Amino acid sequence: MTKRVNVLGVGISVLNLQTALAAITDAVRARRKGYLCITGVHGVMEAQDDVGFKNILNQAFLCTPDGMPMVWAGKLNGHRDMRRVYGPDLMLDVCAWSETSGCKHFFYGGAAGVAELLAQKLQAKFPKLTVVGTYTPPFRALNADEQNQLREQIRAVQPDILWVGLSTPKQEKFMAEYLPKLEVTLMVGVGAAFDFHSGRVKQAPRWMQRSGLEWFYRLCREPRRLAKRYGRNNPLFVLNFLAQLTGLKKFPNP
Numbered sequence: 001m002t003k004r005v006n007v008l009g010v011g012i013s014v015l016n017l018q019t020a021l022a023a024i025t026d027a028v029r030a031r032r033k034g035y036l037c038i039t040g041v042h043g044v045m046e047a048q049d050d051v052g053f054k055n056i057l058n059q060a061f062l063c064t065p066d067g068m069p070m071v072w073a074g075k076l077n078g079h080r081d082m083r084r085v086y087g088p089d090l091m092l093d094v095c096a097w098s099e100t101s102g103c104k105h106f107f108y109g110g111a112a113g114v115a116e117l118l119a120q121k122l123q124a125k126f127p128k129l130t131v132v133g134t135y136t137p138p139f140r141a142l143n144a145d146e147q148n149q150l151r152e153q154i155r156a157v158q159p160d161i162l163w164v165g166l167s168t169p170k171q172e173k174f175m176a177e178y179l180p181k182l183e184v185t186l187m188v189g190v191g192a193a194f195d196f197h198s199g200r201v202k203q204a205p206r207w208m209q210r211s212g213l214e215w216f217y218r219l220c221r222e223p224r225r226l227a228k229r230y231g232r233n234n235p236l237f238v239l240n241f242l243a244q245l246t247g248l249k250k251f252p253n254p
Contacts, residue, residue, distance in 0.1 A: 002014060002015065002019075002062060003079070004063070004254060005074045005077045005079060005082075006244075006251060006253050006254060007044055007070060007073045007244075008047075008240050008241065008251050009048075009054060009251035009252055009253075009254060010039065010043070010044045010057050010058065010063065010254060011058050011063055011253075011254030012044075012063055012064075012065050012070050012073065013064055013065070014079045015062065015064055015065065015083075015085050016082065016083035016084075016085065017083065017093055020064055020090060021090070021094065021097060023062060024036070024062075024090075024094060024161075024188075025101070027185065028101070028160045028161065028186060031185050032061075033179060034060070034187075035061060035172075035175035035176065035186070035187040036060060036061055036062045036064065036187070036188045037056070037057050037060045037062070037064070037172050038066040038085065038086075038087040038090070039066055039070065040067030040069070040070060041067055041233055042233055043057065043168045043172070044070075045232075045233040046168060046169050046233075047169075048240070050169065052173075053169045053172065053173065054254075056169075057172065058254040061186070064087075065082060066087055067084065067212070067214075068210070068211070068212035069237065069241070070084070071083060073241065076245070086209065087188075087191060087192070088193040088197060088203065090188075091163065091188075091193050091197065092125075092197075094161065095122055095129050098126070098128075098129055098130065099126050099127075099128035100128070102130065103130065103160045103161060104130045104131075104157065104158070104159045104160045105119075105122075105129065105131050105159055105160070105162075105163065106131070106132055106133045106135070106154065106157065106162045106163070106184070107119055107131070107133075107134045107163050108135045108162055108163065109136070109137065109163075109166045109171070110194040110195070110198070111136070113136070114136070114198050114200060115134035115135065116134050117199070118134075118165075118197055118198040119131045121198055122197060132158075132159050133153055133159065135153065147181075150178075154182045154183055154184055158184070159185075160186065161184070161185065161188060162182065162187045162188070163187075163188050163193075163194075164189045164190065165190055165193060165194030166189070166191070167191055171191060175187040175189055202221070
């Protein structure tokens with residue numbers, strides 16, 4: 001079991017890209033079912049008001065440190081080898097490994113046409129990548145017919161990894177609900193990676209990612225969608241994390 005660091009009651013896995021990839025490859029080879037949450041400040045703060053969502057994060061096979069604040073929290077707790085495990089980077093590393101392993105991939109999510117475009121772009125980058133299907137869901141819960149269609153589509157191709165590109169907390173709740181229902185080994189919620197790798201949305205420069213400023217870059221590009229999220233979550237996270245560090249506020253161990 002991967003070590004975790006308590007960040008406001010959410011257990012963030014002590015990982016870097018190499019150890020995360022190793023855990024994923026081991027699970028695929030052993031066919032151990034599980035889901036992965038790529039979690040940053042947004043996910044941690046959403047969990048403060050939603051106990052069910054917090055439980056989903058804490059019951060994940062891996063809850064990776066997506067965002068530099070999660071890494072800094074780990075380092076403050078003595079985990080010097082902890083690094084950011086960024087969803088888009090993890091996806092590329094897994095795809096590179098898959099060229100020689102035969103791992104089969106399925107892409108679920110995104111706006112109309114995005115999952116198909118993502119598959120095309122990744123197969124162009126990794127010619128030996130095996131993509132066995134895509135599914136673009138509606139912007140609501142699946143009805144009974146759609147659930148059956150998805151189950152049958154997955155059963156027919158039996159992917160090793162199902163990548164989920166919705167948004168937090170929607171994608172995490174989807175994975176927790178559907179993992180037992182679908183014939184798939186791992187489900188990985190990567191959110192905006194669908195838009196980034198399909199070319200639909202531009203990524204922040206690496207220096208902004210490394211310095212913890214990716215949120216500012218994304219805010220500048222999508223102010224109407226993200227202003228409320230970052231304007232609320234970021235200050236509240238800082239206040240709560242300082243309270244946790246100083247012992248002014250206790251958060252139960254996950």
